[in-house]
Amino acid sequence: MIRTYALLVWAWTRAAAQYRVSFALMAAGAFVIGGLDIAVIWVIFANTDSLAGFGPAEVMFLYGTSELAFATSDMLFGNVDRISQHIKAGTLDVMLVRPVATWAQVAADRFGPHRIGRVVMAAAVLGVALARLDIPLGRAWMVPVMVVSGIVIFTSMFTLGGALQFLLTDAPEVANAFTYGGAMLNQYPLSVYDPRIVQGLTYVLPLAFVNWRPGLYVLDRPDPLGLPSWTGLLSPAAALALAAVAALAWRAGIRRYRSTGS
């Protein structure tokens, strides 16, 4: 699966490399867009010294860890939740007759190396925050664990979103009610699925594990809910559990796949 993914990503990267200028512009664009969030944090702290008891460096740390996990996961695997496009275009049929993992093919398809811009911005923010925070080594080891767990969690959410689309395309009326309030029921026999909805959900739901609980541990803050601080260490376990659920859902989705009548 890793080999398949790497081969396809390499092919797409080479295809993108033919358009160097556009790659540079798009990467710069992604970098700047990532920077806008930072500007917001900046504006807030121009007016106040602390946000819910957190200083600017601490907020940047919390933002940087989750954003780095999300941006990396989105760059590498974000395409798995665009699977409804493959279902509609019939390209999923083509992927299914190749002797390699479908998930890796979908994840690598149209790999966009320019999204590295947003990853770089997130890494820079996290770097600045860590430099200013001076976290002791005894708790700093949790930072990479947090980021990796975050990548696994976000990727699992993308995969669940993709698996859900197999079910939604099974029941067009449900899918359309979900996306368009049913207004376009007959125009779109298969669901046209808005990835932004799931992206919103994937960002909010697992944040507690990716970021908040372990973040409190790293920053050595008491939990406002009163949970003991070791619960902050549970994020890798949560990530693995979610990944297992996502893998099962994906497999179930592929088995339920019904292609399109042409």
Add this chain to the structure above:
Amino acid sequence: MIDAAELGRVFRVRRQVVHAVRDLSFHVAPGEFVACLGPNGAGKSTTIKMLTGILAPTSGRIRVDGLDPARRRTALARRIGVVFGQRTTLWWDLPLRDSLELNRLLYKVDRKVFRDRLDELCVLLDLGAFLTTPVRQLSLGQRMRGDIAAALLHDPAVLVLDEPTIGLDVVSKAEVRDFLRRRNAEHGTTVLLTTHDLGDVERLCRRVLLIDHGSLAFDGTLDDLRALVPGRTSIEEVVTDLYLSSRGSPRTPPLPPVPGGTSGTA
């Protein structure tokens, strides 16, 4: 090589149940060349999708080269080649050569073996002129030849093609047919194709499967098919008759010949 027994597939579309394929049984021996005919919506593509493991059957049993396609899809993918006339298996934005090379890596074909096979296919399918052209810029005929090459680079025992000649001009059609016939004769590759083009059938196959409303309406040689509807000489007329009678329409009397004939006047 291919074994289908009481194969069935239903789709539930808004509370309605569509029997795309029902009670389909047939057997294809190694090295056979079989054409699958049938009107639009007969269930040909659905059958192909069950053969290749894309769709799981809802009833019955199917084996391809001894494997259950839906359960052993990836293992089967190494042993079969699949061509969809309506969509490409190549990467749209990559040059044809890169697409084929990527296939080589995905199918784990040895570099040396690959080069020999590609050389052979390049000659037979005349790919040389457009190997470096991105797939999206190829003509339909070129793309189809590229697709066929891609399906054969891992030297599959079975080649399955869903409407490979659809939309092709006369010359491209002839090239594809010639190639498929040679491949079947010289490599012993088992070929199963679906088509609406009766010319394909007359030039290629001894055996015809006629599918209508999801079930097998006829399985036999072309001559048997002709004998089924006496008084009809062309295969077109025979098949039209069978389609119409399966719909319950009365058999139309043979048309009188066009006055002045059809030859030499154009």
